[in-house]
Amino acid sequence: MDDLGAQLRQARLEAGVTLASIAARTCYSASHLSNVEAGRRTATPDIVLAYARALGEADVRRRDLLAAATIGPIAANELIRNGFTAALAGHRDGVDRWRDRVDQYGRDYMEIGADSLQIRLANDLVVMQQQLDSPIMWATAARALTTYGKTTKDPTEAIGWYDTARVAADRSDDLAVRVWVRGRAAIALAYEGAALPVAQRYADEALGLSDRPSLGQVQALMARAHIAAGRGDTAAAIVADEDAQRVFERTASPDGEISDAAVPAWRMATFRSMLYARLGLIQRGEQAQINADRLRPASLTRFATHIELHRALMMAKAGDGPSGLTHARLAWAALPTNRRSQTLGLVLREVERAAGQRR
Template sequence: MGIGGLIRDLRRGHGWSQGRLAEELCKATGYKANITREEISRWERGKVKPGPWWLRHLATVLQVPLATLELADVDRRTFLTDVAATAIAPIVASDLLTHGFDAALRRRPSVDDWQAKLATYGRDYMSAGAAEIQRRLSADLVVLQQQLETPGMWDVAAKLATLYAKTFPGSDGSKAVDWYRMAATSADRSGDTDSRVWVRGRAAIALGYEGASLTVADRFADEALALSDRPSLGRLNALMGKAHVAALKGDHRAALALTDEGWRVFEHAASGDREESDYAVPEWRMNVFVSLLAARLGDERRAVEAQEQAARKLPATLPRFRTHLEMHRGLMLARSGDRSGGVGYARAALDSLPREKHSLTLRMLMDEITA
């Protein structure tokens, strides 16, 4: 999706006409510059591209990070430049550069090599901490950036960028969303519909589960659902992401209807119970999604049932997800009126998990329970 299509989708997400967006931009600039409906139309049709000054005001009016608009037309040269933001010290930058040059001077990894790395990262994400995954992925993304020449490489990049996005808190309103947007653009470059749906669906459930950037989560979900109606893990993630957004906005009926549809898709697209990967959704993980959703809705019966079903099949090798379930119980207590008891229960569950295995999602869940 280019900058024009993104402006159009964001405008429609606010329920605005092109004329209304023009009015809002005039207000945002203090009427220092005039913008017309016709100019908005030219932007959206790709006839003219808004300059940096207008991009800043568009970001303000449309309530998105500036980088989301700046990266809408991402290409090989700009993909992954945010990796530099992780280089918080010269020694880190040196390590990244060394890793990149070593790979360039030796045999470059093949698509099969990268697919193997994808599988490894998918498994490791389930138990490793965010900091460890981010450090390793930063180095590999620097190498992958040099190889974005085929649809297969763009497919790998899309899935690794999605995972990388999850190492940033979605609530910061910038880094995570920017990376999800780059991942979606990369999936578009791959030309693979399943990849395009999966990346957007994964972004939707990640942000929805975290309770962060809800408008963006809803938009990613809608994009995924519009791309294909075939039952798939991407569609399942998109439906559950929208369900969490609806729950957090207080629309109980929509949240439950979306969950029911999610279960219907799950019947056709479920992963095997032995699959321990971020790229899989076995039954226990689906029940983790439902457990938090029901806790947010205050539906104790449904929450307890989902927690029991999840705990029954949850692998012992994944203690972090057991912590999720315990914290959902803390949220239920807090929502029922026992705030101190709920916070204490959730805090004890989080503290019992080794700190190096903490995820940003768990920390955000703790913030939600405390609030």
């Protein structure tokens, strides 16, 4: 029996809460949750959060489960202390303040290391999940959960958080947020070349929800382009890229905006630089790299490293594997350890594979 499922069942029974009550807080049936408790199904983050909310505000077991099951390697003691401090003080931040804090996380994601951001965001998520009492709060949580997924260590873990963010976004009934969460998750995975079927599902969902031009739609279309590139379909990749560019021209964020929720021209150029490097389209790739370097704010050193890795990938694709590999490893080594990310690591491995194929 899965230990977490058994713990969830014991905590639920001790609190006198029914499976039907838990099911009402998720998109899962009572029978599915029964299988989770029996260890026959996985206790996904959205399920754990639903149990956490249903089992009350002052249940130590509930808080311990939330910290251990959904936050992972972060110190549970710190999360428990912060969560109880907020609960005992009866403190509730207003909706506007939560939105401001999540906006700040979006800005911080662009400039600081994932580990530092993850710890801060996890603490806020523990408190925020007690306050999901309005559509606006669900929308705010969906954005925070999407950013949290970007701070994780591997695509599988990230997908769990993206799925939770999708559930939260759907609870908000905010169409723009529902599209953005799916589009952001799609481009995150597709850019990394990871879990392409999942990226395809997110992109298709985003584009199926609305045909209104938006940043979520731009990212979903760019995800489709990267997915096609990953499958070796150059023609489909170029069509999706051109579609994304047309939507981008109508929805682009201001050049000076720094946020994970934004897509200014330098970031669009970064998406396209990676795409063209994958496709081996050297001239297009070089122009996208020039645009990204020219327009990108100087503080975003991690994204400068992205472009250097794209250049390395183009070298390898062009037949000079050793030079591409050397360029990539020097760019990786030059970036401080606390600025590195899961995404950069996956791009580096893609360069290594391309260089190996050419040897």
